[in-house]
Amino acid sequence: MADDEPTVGDSDIVLMMAMQDREGLCLLIEQYGGRLKAFLYKRFGGILQEGELAEALNVAFYSIWRFADRYDESKGTLASWCIRIAQNAAKDIIRRETKYRDKNLEYDPNYDPADPHEDDAAGRADDAEDPTLDHLRQAIQKLPPLQKAIIEADLAAGGLADAGRLAEIHGTSINSIYVSRAKARETLRKQVERLSRQPAGKRR
Amino acid sequence: MNHEADKFWQKVAKGLARRSGYAPLTPEEAQKEFESLPDTKLSEAEIDAIVDQVTSGELAVWTPTPPADDTTDFDREAIEEDVLQLNRNEGQADAETDKLLDELRRKALEDGQADGQEDSTGVGGDQEPPEHGD
Numbered sequence: 577m578a579d580d581e582p583t584v585g586d587s588d589i590v591l592m593m594a595m596q597d598r599e600g601l602c603l604l605i606e607q608y609g610g611r612l613k614a615f616l617y618k619r620f621g622g623i624l625q626e627g628e629l630a631e632a633l634n635v636a637f638y639s640i641w642r643f644a645d646r647y648d649e650s651k652g653t654l655a656s657w658c659i660r661i662a663q664n665a666a667k668d669i670i671r672r673e674t675k676y677r678d679k680n681l682e683y684d685p686n687y688d689p690a691d692p693h694e695d696d697a698a699g700r701a702d703d704a705e706d707p708t709l710d711h712l713r714q715a716i717q718k719l720p721p722l723q724k725a726i727i728e729a730d731l732a733a734g735g736l737a738d739a740g741r742l743a744e745i746h747g748t749s750i751n752s753i754y755v756s757r758a759k760a761r762e763t764l765r766k767q768v769e770r771l772s773r774q775p776a777g778k779r780r
Numbered sequence: 781m782n783h784e785a786d787k788f789w790q791k792v793a794k795g796l797a798r799r800s801g802y803a804p805l806t807p808e809e810a811q812k813e814f815e816s817l818p819d820t821k822l823s824e825a826e827i828d829a830i831v832d833q834v835t836s837g838e839l840a841v842w843t844p845t846p847p848a849d850d851t852t853d854f855d856r857e858a859i860e861e862d863v864l865q866l867n868r869n870e871g872q873a874d875a876e877t878d879k880l881l882d883e884l885r886r887k888a889l890e891d892g893q894a895d896g897q898e899d900s901t902g903v904g905g906d907q908e909p910p911e912h913g914d
Contacts, residue, residue: 601831609822609830611814618817619801627842638834652807659810667802692804709795716796731797734804747846761785768788 586654593644601641608655612636612662620666623732625745628669635669636662639689643681646688660690667693670729672738692734708768715767722746723760726753 584603592600616629616636624632639661647657667673673693681687716727725746729737739753746753797803805813822830833839 598831598835601834602827605822605827605830609827610820611817613822614817614820615813625842625844628844631840631842634830634833634839637830638837638839641834653811653814655814656805656807656810659814660805660807663805663810706795709792709799712792712796713799728800731793731800732802734797734802741844745844745846758782758785761789762782764792765782765785765788768792 587649590644590647590654593641600644601637604640604654604658605637608658609633609637611655612658615659615662616666619663620670620732623670623729624666629666632662632666632669635665639665643687643689648688651690657690664689664693667732667734670733670737670741671735672741708771711771712764712768715764719760719763720756722748722752723756723763726757727760727764730757 589600589603589607593604594600613629613633616624616632620629620632636658640658647654651657716724719727726737726742729742739750739757742753743750794803
């Protein structure tokens with residue numbers, strides 16, 4: 577009977593993976609793979625290409641597999657740990673940052689693949705009520721397509737998106753990425769400057 | 781280029797990233813996000829492919845490419861004309877163009893200079909082929 581079958585919990589899966597048991601990895605992917613994939617498509621579908629999304633999913637599972645012994649139940653569920661690792665994997669691809677993938681981090685006891693990278697500029701900030709940000713988001717939508725794509729990639733990367741990758745995607749030169757990025761930032765700065773000169777009631 | 785624009789960007793990037801849903805998730809936010817996602821299972825083939833890559837440590841790296849329909853900047857009319865010129869069917873032969881091509885071919889094959897006489901560009905004056913070291 578199905579009710580008599582032993583259920584495999586998160587802690588069993590983590591333990592199996594920590595012992596490099598492939599079965600543990602299979603169980604994890606069966607259980608969480610669909611939602612991790614859905615997360616990447618939802619959050620990064622407009623920034624990463626199809627193949628890059630698949631790469632992000634693989635990199636996320638690779639990190640989970642490598643560092644399964646670092647999972648700490650007191651810091652959240654296995655599902656939330658996996659989601660945060662997938663987010664980092666996607667950001668690394670936008671930045672073409674592979675140091676966290678390649679570096680020998682097994683010997684760094686403090687390394688947790690779910691933690692935001694130390695150079696992640698999109699760290700938490702206390703600006704939830706700042707109306708300028710809404711205005712800026714609208715201004716970004718009005719930028720020329722290449723400038724808009726660069727700015728959105730930078731935001732998703734939590735820093736600077738890789739110019740080489742952007743140049744490949746948009747069929748242009750790395751230099752034109754740099755120039756377009758500078759132009760976009762200048763346009764946005766001027767928009768905010770103009771806004772700040774308007775009386776509060778007339779701001780649109 | 782613009783130091784002021786960069787400074788401005790540094791100031792707003794964090795907040796903008798968070799508003800756009802790109803800020804690092806806390807464990808609580810990640811849990812909420814997970815619960816909101818559709819639970820679509822991966823296929824056996826997808827699972828096998830991931831397991832093979834992960835356990836071997838050989839992760840495929842994707843090289844981004846421009847989208848197939850990203851050709852809006854090209855002058856398609858000019859391309860089509862060139863393609864027609866290059867791929868003319870036998871039945872569409874043009875007598876005037878053929879005559880001109882024949883003439884150009886003939887000129888190119890003619891050796892108008894006697895040996896030892898240089899032409900106007902200074903080519904063709906050698907009677908003997910040059911020796912090594914010449």
